[in-house]
Amino acid sequence: MIKNCAFFALLFGTLLMMPATVMTTVAYAQEETPAETETPAEETPTEEATTEEEAPADEVPVKEPSADLGQLQYAFDNFVLFLCAVLVFLMQAGFAMVEAGFNSSKNSVNILFKNSMDVCVGVLLYWVIGYGLMYPGESWSIPGYLGFAGSGVAETDSSLSGPGELFPQVDFLFQAVFAATAATIVSGAVAGRMKFNGYIIYSAILTAFIYPISGSWKWGGGWLDAMGFYDFAGSIVVHAVGGFAGLAGAIVLGPRLGKYSADGKPQPMPGHSLPIAALGVFILWFGWYGFNPGSQLVFSDKTDIDAMMLIATNTTLAAAAGGIAATVLSWVLFSKPDLSMALNGILAGLVGITANCDGVTNPGAMAIGAIAGVIVVLAIIALDKLKIDDPVGAFPVHGACGVWGGIATGIFGVKYEGETANMVAQITGSIVIPLYAFVTMLILFFILKGVGLLRVSPEEEEKGLDISEHGMSAYTH
Numbered sequence: 001m002i003k004n005c006a007f008f009a010l011l012f013g014t015l016l017m018m019p020a021t022v023m024t025t026v027a028y029a030q031e032e033t034p035a036e037t038e039t040p041a042e043e044t045p046t047e048e049a050t051t052e053e054e055a056p057a058d059e060v061p062v063k064e065p066s067a068d069l070g071q072l073q074y075a076f077d078n079f080v081l082f083l084c085a086v087l088v089f090l091m092q093a094g095f096a097m098v099e100a101g102f103n104s105s106k107n108s109v110n111i112l113f114k115n116s117m118d119v120c121v122g123v124l125l126y127w128v129i130g131y132g133l134m135y136p137g138e139s140w141s142i143p144g145y146l147g148f149a150g151s152g153v154a155e156t157d158s159s160l161s162g163p164g165e166l167f168p169q170v171d172f173l174f175q176a177v178f179a180a181t182a183a184t185i186v187s188g189a190v191a192g193r194m195k196f197n198g199y200i201i202y203s204a205i206l207t208a209f210i211y212p213i214s215g216s217w218k219w220g221g222g223w224l225d226a227m228g229f230y231d232f233a234g235s236i237v238v239h240a241v242g243g244f245a246g247l248a249g250a251i252v253l254g255p256r257l258g259k260y261s262a263d264g265k266p267q268p269m270p271g272h273s274l275p276i277a278a279l280g281v282f283i284l285w286f287g288w289y290g291f292n293p294g295s296q297l298v299f300s301d302k303t304d305i306d307a308m309m310l311i312a313t314n315t316t317l318a319a320a321a322g323g324i325a326a327t328v329l330s331w332v333l334f335s336k337p338d339l340s341m342a343l344n345g346i347l348a349g350l351v352g353i354t355a356n357c358d359g360v361t362n363p364g365a366m367a368i369g370a371i372a373g374v375i376v377v378l379a380i381i382a383l384d385k386l387k388i389d390d391p392v393g394a395f396p397v398h399g400a401c402g403v404w405g406g407i408a409t410g411i412f413g414v415k416y417e418g419e420t421a422n423m424v425a426q427i428t429g430s431i432v433i434p435l436y437a438f439v440t441m442l443i444l445f446f447i448l449k450g451v452g453l454l455r456v457s458p459e460e461e462e463k464g465l466d467i468s469e470h471g472m473s474a475y476t477h
Helices: 002-031 047-054 066-099 105-134 168-189 197-220 223-227 235-253 274-291 303-334 339-354 362-385 395-409 424-448 457-464 465-470
Strands: 138-140
Touching: 002 197, 066 105, 066 168, 066 274, 105 168, 105 197, 105 465, 168 197, 168 235, 168 395, 197 223, 197 235, 197 424, 197 465, 223 424, 235 395, 235 424, 274 303, 274 339, 303 339, 303 362, 339 362, 339 395, 362 395, 395 424, 457 465
Parallel strands: none
Antiparallel strands: none
């Protein structure tokens, strides 16, 4: 007790003495004027000082960015792009969940395996061939149409240190996950009946050759870019390519067993897990914040950050409007709200806004998304009328709505290099690239069919691709 009292008495005394000590110190400091701050009265001000005195009080001298600031901006730009690439990579999980959930449980392993190989095969071949084809630089063999800058990507570049400069490795990473996305879209359209080895061949050719060549026409500075075609983040370059490739595969493969009755009426073949499919859609929506805002590429100044936030908001509004529009239309047509249509409507809105998210207003984004939601429902119905079996709606979502995104860019007056998007260029690009993907993939799928690498046997399909192709099941009990 005595020790405690002594302690508190000492503490109290110290606190009482502190203000006096501080005041003494401050007073001493105020009395002592540093010698270097004293200016002799007779000293004549320099010309520089006179100039500063004459400057208006509200003017603040503008300083050039220091080298350190430039390096900081460089680091910020590259780090944010890396994070966006990771978000786009996460979309692979979303595609896997959507496709598995919308299909029979007996094909889940096969679908997950295909999505995994899209990334593994695609990234390696894109490094060896695809990246050089898509971004040929000055190495055009046929100017504007075909070029090749060589394999691989630079691992060092000491000349880069300022804002807006992208290190080649992170640029490749961002572009490679886009290529994998284009390939994965097809997996859902051919689910449940395509041989695994045939699918690997398809995925390799699309990521190494088909996607990069058409991509170079726009993003590589090719003939469509020179024409004025605009596709900010890839409604056409990525999604329509995957969607129309999927359509080619679905046509050549033919429908799943039991999909259509003898008189041609479509029979319901519900997926084994709508919760998994819904989770996949939300993962895709989340990943789209890397896909669209990341395509701004530069983030270290106010203008770019403002643009990035507009892009993110437009992406959100379009997805929401697509989901609502698809829900309302399917409710009217089928008398009950259809979850699968709503989920595809969300994805349709995301695809439709991808080409133009940087250049439309918020209401414009909602209109584009809503129209995409209507298009996806009508396209799904049209495929059933044509007896084309697309188990997850890959073509309606990515193909049909991808084309809508390209055309909507012209309709809504998106600015490209200071001028309103050329409608002729938008229509041209929105037709030529999907048609190119469809025709080339149609030829490839017919070749695979001819050599017996396309479709599994009816017995294997009935048993399920998990067992027949891989000898394992996703669900053991």
